[in-house]
Amino acid sequence: MRILLTEGSGLTSRQVAGRLGALGHEVEILSSAALCLTRFTRHVRAVHAVPRFGLDPFGWLDAAERIVGERRVDLLFPTQEQVTVLSALEPRLTLRTIVPPFAALMHVQDKISAFRALSEIGAPQPETIVIASADDLSRVKNFPAFVKRPVSTASSGVRRVKTSGE
Numbered sequence: 679m680r681i682l683l684t685e686g687s688g689l690t691s692r693q694v695a696g697r698l699g700a701l702g703h704e705v706e707i708l709s710s711a712a713l714c715l716t717r718f719t720r721h722v723r724a725v726h727a728v729p730r731f732g733l734d735p736f737g738w739l740d741a742a743e744r745i746v747g748e749r750r751v752d753l754l755f756p757t758q759e760q761v762t763v764l765s766a767l768e769p770r771l772t773l774r775t776i777v778p779p780f781a782a783l784m785h786v787q788d789k790i791s792a793f794r795a796l797s798e799i800g801a802p803q804p805e806t807i808v809i810a811s812a813d814d815l816s817r818v819k820n821f822p823a824f825v826k827r828p829v830s831t832a833s834s835g836v837r838r839v840k841t842s843g844e
Contacts (some may be wrong), residue, residue, distance in 0.1 A: 680706065681705055694755065699719070750764065754775040765778060765780045818842065822839060
């Protein structure tokens, strides 16, 4: 099978590419960065430039659909947050992919929903404070702390702060 990964910058993509390649699949990747981690595995046969998903998710999807058609890709395999747009629009897609139902994905996709879902079942988690307003910031007492955007990856949405001023 010719499989196209939705992202090439993360370790997940690199590991998936290696495993799929070892199983005999032809692996290609989408990337908004010219130099991405997954590019440097022997299992990747091609890298295709696409718009940055975070800045233009629908432009990314248009490019992905075009590349799937041009390259005769058998499966678009989501490895990062691109799964959200694929899941939301899955009934209208012109390509084959594997995604969970959008409602199930939204239950865990963002960090706040995941925190609440894990809390509901009593799963252990690091100390977490959901900040809904500036007043909530006074509840943060332990430093250093990590401030996270609800939907993001470590490279673009996580910041370490050492003081309440930061």
